Amino acid sequence: MNINLMLTFGIVLVTLLVPISALQVGAATLEWSKFWQIRTYLVNYSGIVSMILMSMCITLSVKHWPLERWLGGLDKQYRLHKYLGISAVFSVLFHWMSFLSDDFAMDLGYVAAKDETYPFWKLIDSLGDPAQLIGEFGFYFSAAFVLIAWIKKFKHNVFQLTHKVLPYLYLLLVLHMIMFFDASLWLSFPGAILFIVSGLATVGCLITIFNLNGTKKRYKAQVKDIKPINNGIEVTLKIDAPEFVYQSGQFAFVGFDDKERPHPFSLASPYHNDGNVRLMIKANGDYTNSLMNTLAVGQMAQIEGPYGCFNFQDDAHQHIWFAAGIGIAPFLTAIEMVGKAKVVNLFYSYREEDKTLLAELQQRAKQVGISLHLRNTSVEDRFSSEEVISYVEKITHCSVWFCGPSELGKTLERDFIKANLPARSFHRELFEFR
Ligand SMILES: Cc1cc2nc3c(=O)[nH]c(=O)nc-3n(C[C@H](O)[C@H](O)[C@H](O)COP(=O)(O)OP(=O)(O)OC[C@H]3O[C@@H](n4cnc5c(N)ncnc54)[C@H](O)[C@@H]3O)c2cc1C
Known part of the structure; x- marks a missing residue:
């Protein structure tokens, strides 16, 4: 048990x-x-x-x-x-x-x-x-x-x-x-x-x-752009509500004017007050698979949020970011916002190579001075905890932000805590609520 x-x-x-x-x-x-x-x-x-x-x-x-x-x-x-x-x-x-x-x-x-x-x-x-x-x-x-x-x-x-x-x-x-x-x-x-x-x-x-749960944070939106990504789509929403303000790393529930209840997705672009929000949606199950073929530019949508406290806000001098697969989405909001202010090492492991996304990561990381470590786990071994920990300058002045599979997160958390990271400095965003 x-x-x-x-x-x-x-x-x-x-x-x-x-x-x-x-x-x-x-x-x-x-x-x-x-x-x-x-x-x-x-x-x-x-x-x-x-x-x-x-x-x-x-x-x-x-x-x-x-x-x-x-x-x-x-x-x-x-x-x-x-x-x-x-x-x-x-x-x-x-x-x-x-x-x-x-x-x-x-x-x-x-x-x-x-x-x-x-x-x-x-x-x-x-x-x-x-x-x-x-x-x-x-x-x-x-x-x-x-x-x-x-x-x-x-x-x-x-x-x-x-x-x-x-x-x-x-x-x-x-x-x-x-x-x-x-x-x-x-x-x-x-x-x-x-x-x-x-x-x-x-x-x-x-x-x-009476379906009032979250209505205070619900806004109308429209699909402005759709681009294919590996095993999914990148969607840009246009939200006509200046009140919709979010922090890096937060997420929202998004519905596309269909019968389905809104699904949670990370907001994958830094906040700009132009109303544009980027989402990276992986075809993970029945509904997200169906979106690949049915979603169209101009379609009405609904966004409810922002939610979440995976917002990179702390006073740690160094950040270790660990993303796996589509778990990269929340980090895409933080590269410029946080990367300029802190020493950041971003570890990104993936199984399907998305050349456009990798090029974007490399270019943005270089611009702000983030150390980027990439690993294609379909051809190489995974990052080991020891390898990740070896980049830490001073464990008590560091925090870890993880978004990826639950078991991987638990292992990394256990190993970091063994290496004396205070438990409160390990932050995990899990892409599941159940
Ligand atoms: C905080 C958070 C942020 C997320 N961000 C992203 C992201 O940026 N990109 C991305 O591709 N995926 C993200 N996900 C996962 C995404 O929500 C699920 O992959 C998607 O909802 C799957 O729906 P489905 O019907 O296609 O698959 P299903 O096979 O029906 O569901 C797969 C799993 O997704 C979860 N799920 C399904 N429907 C809902 C729902 N309405 N509300 C909550 N959870 C649900 C459940 O854990 C379920 O077991 C995020 C999840 C969470 C909790």
């Missing part, structure tokens, strides 16, 4: 169980044996924890709020969203198991059937099946949707479809919570937190349901 997942699972479990001993929840009374006390506590508490985790997960799915600035970029925001979603499923599983624990315990003969006197269980009895059904099916569906998001074998459009349903599912679970939540619990500390986060998440759901 992946270390992040184990950590997530561990945190949920500890969060759920610590209060049993620390706060002595579940102490037996004359009327209520320890089993029933603990069961009631676990059902209530795991329900609260699940709803808090789920609410935070939903809140982080909203691009609308300035959360990404605090979290270091939309990719980090979505990563946290993903782990909160997974944690919520573990926690909901715990909630469901706690709920069913009396059946298991009675079947095993551990406790005798109980005539309900406790108000919480009396309430559940009186609400009957509908409230329980909402919770039960809410759990099945949310677990299935999280699995779909997690298992990359499921196509992106299946993932997107299930994610469209999630806000409605969350609202049903809020209903389940309101039906079961004892009024006095709202006045407790966890109840107050739950009230705030579920309120925020409900607003977040409505923003998503």
Whole structure:
């Protein structure tokens, strides 16, 4: 199991169980044996924890709020969203198991059937099946949707479809919570937190349901030029909105007036206030492949952004840039802006040689004094970490900016950190959110 997942699972479990001993929840009374006390506590508490985790997960799915600035970029925001979603499923599983624990315990003969006197269980009895059904099916569906998001074998459009349903599912679970939540619990500390986060998440759901997520940053654009590149196209968009201002290395969601939801692409030209923006689009899957034949000059488009904090802004004296394949796109915005101010070594590895792009890189790097290291990995070995690290002048005054395959990035990050690079100085832009 992946270390992040184990950590997530561990945190949920500890969060759920610590209060049993620390706060002595579940102490037996004359009327209520320890089993029933603990069961009631676990059902209530795991329900609260699940709803808090789920609410935070939903809140982080909203691009609308300035959360990404605090979290270091939309990719980090979505990563946290993903782990909160997974944690919520573990926690909901715990909630469901706690709920069913009396059946298991009675079947095993551990406790005798109980005539309900406790108000919480009396309430559940009186609400009957509908409230329980909402919770039960809410759990099945949310677990299935999280699995779909997690298992990359499921196509992106299946993932997107299930994610469209999630806000409605969350609202049903809020209903389940309101039906079961004892009024006095709202006045407790966890109840107050739950009230705030579920309120925020409900607003977040409505923003998503009414398609308002990101609208503040959405602008009309037009395809001005299209050029072929290796296994893709270079597109120039004309954006008629002076408010659309971006930093080097940022990206935007771009739609081409078709049925497809906008896809993220790095802005691959330095910002000029002439409204022109260059994109480098690699044919990576169904949609990007179809764009190769269908996109036409003059076509209307839509751009939403900018997003991201892969913006080369720090006070390091030396920058190591590492790009692989289409991962070169964000660096194309920064060559002049950053290259003149810092000592930059740009490592670019590719499998398909694009002579025009290489000539452009060589010319622009030479002009600003960037050291360019090129490697065609279809005929040569990859850059090794040692080779890249050997160009570092002083590791504590350096930062690394990486955009390329995830595994390569992880290896490079591990080796740089081993060589004493502070972890916060390694920046990775991954071309995937899942
Ligand atoms: C921050 C960021 C910047 C990117 N910049 C570039 C770039 O400059 N040039 C480039 O060629 N590619 C870039 N990509 C990758 C690009 O978005 C995907 O290659 C493209 O969306 C694939 O779509 P598809 O339907 O053709 O392929 P599919 O096979 O359907 O998808 C392949 C993968 O692309 C991702 N993806 C697909 N659709 C979306 C979507 N609507 N929103 C988010 N992710 C999606 C998913 O991870 C999916 O698993 C970037 C991705 C991110 C996250």
